Amino acid sequence: MKVxxxxxxxxxxxxxxxxxxxNEGVKYVSSQKLARRxxxxxxxxxxxxxxxxxxxxxxxxxxxxxxLNDITKILGxxxxxxxxxxxxxxxxKAIARFRALEKNNFKVVAVFDTDKRKIGTELLPGLKILDIxxxxxxxxxxxxxxxxxxxxxxxxxAVANDLQKAGIRGILCFAxxxxxxxxxxxxVDITAFLKTLAYSVLTEKYNM
Ligand code: NAI
Numbered sequence: 001m002k003v004x005x006x007x008x009x010x011x012x013x014x015x016x017x018x019x020x021x022x023n024e025g026v027k028y029v030s031s032q033k034l035a036r037r038x039x040x041x042x043x044x045x046x047x048x049x050x051x052x053x054x055x056x057x058x059x060x061x062x063x064x065x066x067x068l069n070d071i072t073k074i075l076g077x078x079x080x081x082x083x084x085x086x087x088x089x090x091x092x093k094a095i096a097r098f099r100a101l102e103k104n105n106f107k108v109v110a111v112f113d114t115d116k117r118k119i120g121t122e123l124l125p126g127l128k129i130l131d132i133x134x135x136x137x138x139x140x141x142x143x144x145x146x147x148x149x150x151x152x153x154x155x156x157x158a159v160a161n162d163l164q165k166a167g168i169r170g171i172l173c174f175a176x177x178x179x180x181x182x183x184x185x186x187x188v189d190i191t192a193f194l195k196t197l198a199y200s201v202l203t204e205k206y207n208m
Contacts, residue, residue, distance in 0.1 A: 003051045010048055011075055013038060018068040030061035081106045082142060084168070086159055087150035088113040088129045091174050095148055096123050109142055132159075139166035149173045160185075 017037055021029055035042040049055045052074050056062040072078050085092045088111045096111045111123055112132045119131045147168045151159050156175035170184045179185050
């Protein structure tokens, strides 16, 4: 049975909370305590986790490290994902330099661009901006898994087509477009988040 998308979207939130509990030295946590930390219902957490198996013991709760390991496997974070960034502009450069990615097992292995002035320059030690013409060779040679798309909207679909042909398995798209792709795509759009936030602020009812 397919796991509902909202459940999948909450799994990294559980992961982050459990990681913090582990760092605090907490060994066991109940669904109630997790729920309080995350402002969710405990029944929601138990239901979400039940999609992936049986976790925790009645009266004891979840063993933090063990549940963290299980969620690590569910999300595929026990292996390192090789990530390429396409578009070495403001967004692409900032992401390529974002150290939290590697800590979470997403390693940026290359950054591509079309701009001859940028190609060959080094973003980080060992991470040069490469010519997009070498995309296909690079992806098949290095077995890159995922791509972060940070090119202008006008070239996003064409680049996405090339990424699929090259063998990339999933795309995180920053360009403000909806891509037509046969592989999974996730979108990041700060303006869309702000729009929904603006709506929430406008329609919020205060219970004071
Ligand atoms: P930028 O103009 O600074 O960088 C774009 C880079 O893509 C340039 O280096 C350019 O040479 C390169 N490029 C253009 N065509 C290419 C191609 N076919 N192949 C490879 N590289 C190519 O733009 P910026 O500010 O970094 O934004 C990048 C994208 O992210 C844009 O689509 C922008 O609208 C979007 N964006 C999204 C945000 C979000 O919240 N998701 C926030 C800000 C920007």
